Amino acid sequence: MHLARRCGLSAGGAPLAPTVRRFACAGALGCALWTPSTCGWGEYRTPERRVVAVGMPMSCQLREETQMSEHAEVVVVGGGIMGVSVAHALTQLGVRDVVVLERRTLAAGASGKTGALLRQHYTNVPEATLARISLEIFQHWAEYIGGDCGFQQTGMIVTVSTSGADAVNIEKMHRVAAMHQRVGIRTHIVSPEELRGLQPFVITDDIAAAAWEPDSGVVDAVAATRSMAEAAARGGARIRDGVEVTAIRVVGDRVFGVDTSDGPVDAPSVVVAAGSWSVPLLAAVGVVVPIEALRVQVAVLNRPFSMPATGTMSYVDTAAGFFCRNWGPNRTLAGVGGGEFHDVVEPDDYDERIDPAFGPAVKRAMSIRMPAMADATVLYGHAGIYDMTPDTHPVLGAAPGVAGLLLALGFSGAGFKKGPAIGRCLAEGIVHGRSQSVDLTPFRLERFEDDSWRRPWSEDEYSFSTDFGHRF
Template sequence: MLSIADVVVIGAGITGASAAFQLAQRGLQVAVVEKRFIAAGSTGKSGAIIRQHYSNETTARMALHSLRVFQNFAEVVGGDAGFVTTGFVTLVEAKDRAGLEENIAMQRAIGVNTHLVSVDDLRELDIHIADADTVAAAYEPESGYADPASTATSFAEAARQRGAQIYQDTRVTGIEMSGGRVTGVQTTHGNIATRAVVNCANAWAPLIGKMVGVDLPIEASRHQVATFQRPRAYAKPHPTAGDFINKIYYRPEGSLLTLVGSIDPSEAMQKVDPDHYNESADYAFIEDAAQRIRNRYPFMEQALSKGGWAGIYGVTPDWHPIIDEIPGGSGFFVAAGFSGHGFKLGPAVGVMIADMVTHASAPTAGLARALFRYSRFAENQPVRGKYEYSIVG
């Protein structure tokens, strides 16, 4: 193990792996410490939907920046992210129509390829969709989904090729401080002297925060995904969608599977211990998801249930991450609390972390991290979009 590093990244999910890549690319000696294996946390369980539909401009910019990386992954990072373009539709009812229109105008103004579609256009995009309940819809032709474990592994490998050391099966057990500054990291396999630590430990981030007396308002909540095999006659993949009417998101996987997750806020109520929770999908959840996807696609009556799984969201009070140095000048950096939508933002977040750690004066890609400062909770200034419906993965 390295005895000294410029920066120690804790956690090898999408956030830590992307950060390691960006930091190593800037010439820093990086050590990544992961208590299990790459993508063992939320990343490996992610629905991995890559959409740009956000109600907040900064997050929409991050999603757009990241989409370009997913689209050109082999050239920009190297390796494979398993990105598949499916198109993404947002479906809303009457009460959200004005909000959808405002959001689309904002997204288009920053360069997102999205537009409102009529119900007739929607049917042309997706001939099997049942749309009687749909009042307004938006379409992003370039969005889709990726393979989350491949993405994190490719980022980690690209970081390793640039000199980063990745320690799996190695847990951070303590952080050493002197004069208010980070001086080292203790792990189950030895200590690393460093002046910068990046806490990318998601739902475990508060445990790391405690090591330096920083209280991070991030809670672990359990979220489920159900999978269904479509009848062969419907093998052509449908678009990925945020269906705010049925309160689900869904996407195809390969040629025959459909993944369905919930966007019902009640899903956030299942607070759990991230090391001990039920990682399978509940029967009641699968049954409910089957009903909701059938509302959208009546042919799903003939679909086969293929089970599902449960993973963890690391949720903050406003469902947006903390990306900050806490306190300023301490060398203790945090990028955690992505609240169920952090996979698609990973490429941009890596850039933001590298800017933060290297004190870059001109943050690349105009990705403003000030919005995600830690102090916003104490200041009662939560991050809000202009028009929000819910979290769509």
């Protein structure tokens, strides 16, 4: 490195920006600075304090800063369920100097608009296992986390149609259920008659079979996110909302922290978990993540008196083309599959209202399975964003080429239910060098460079005629 740059000047003699100057001088000459080890994904070590070498000229000990830097061992970008789960898991593993930065308020993004259906029904082992671990945490929230996440054990139904392209899924569903049993998920394949016994108000003429998860349920997504954040704070993490991360700071091939609307934060590890809003931050440091923001709508309906006030299971009804869950007594939250109501948008510029035609479409789809819902009343609704990847599976783990930079994004509308387990896995990677609970290798970003993402994650991956935005 040229001596001028080592002393805070560019090669042409012009002063470097304050942030760059701080690292150029301190890194080269040993000025007092929190510096990370040279580890990448994992190999976590507490940053070591470097001391000014005796006899170094004071002119090279440049510490000119427009703002004092804050320090942390780990910075987490994003205050949704992923970000706060990572923070909490880190504190449980002894890393207490963690700061979570959220530009708005906790759960202001996708986590605050999710339906929070705790489905475990995945056709691949990694995601099924993540969902199973997370469900256990949601079920025993007070023990694991403290506080209340609003968990209700409603049960979950996933249907398969008798006709068309969906017919090939019948045998697959039986094999998937067997896989679920192996990884600890209670899944039962029920006949149309058995489903009517469980839910007498449904029509099953078009169903070949259904997978029933008796242990699954729903939570209050905002309450869960805030409760997890409170638990992280009790463990020592700093939760800071209203602070926007404006840039990720990288020197050479490793991360050194972030710049924010409230000043810089130095850290040897940065976890980016801000959904679609992560894309420009990462692109600025050469990490390209193929994510599109997809606008997706849900509606809340008042069930007619002919429907039970409680006791309705959650449904992912691929045959009728809708998903739903209880939203309090006599109320249902629901959405429909298909591309008619899905739009690629800018994450900061989209219509958060539901389309005029959306409510009637929900009623039509639900009444195929539950005829009484034709008389339901649409109360209100909203639109949120899925951070869609090309294969609809998330990106988890180390960012290639930037040591210390970790990713948790691209959940494609199916992330919340796996949040607590993903937080644990990423924290294990930072502290132990690899995830110990679930192997995250399939979720690596590099899969989009070698085209391996085009291959199904399981031989039993479903081919549904209804598109819910993500694969099972």
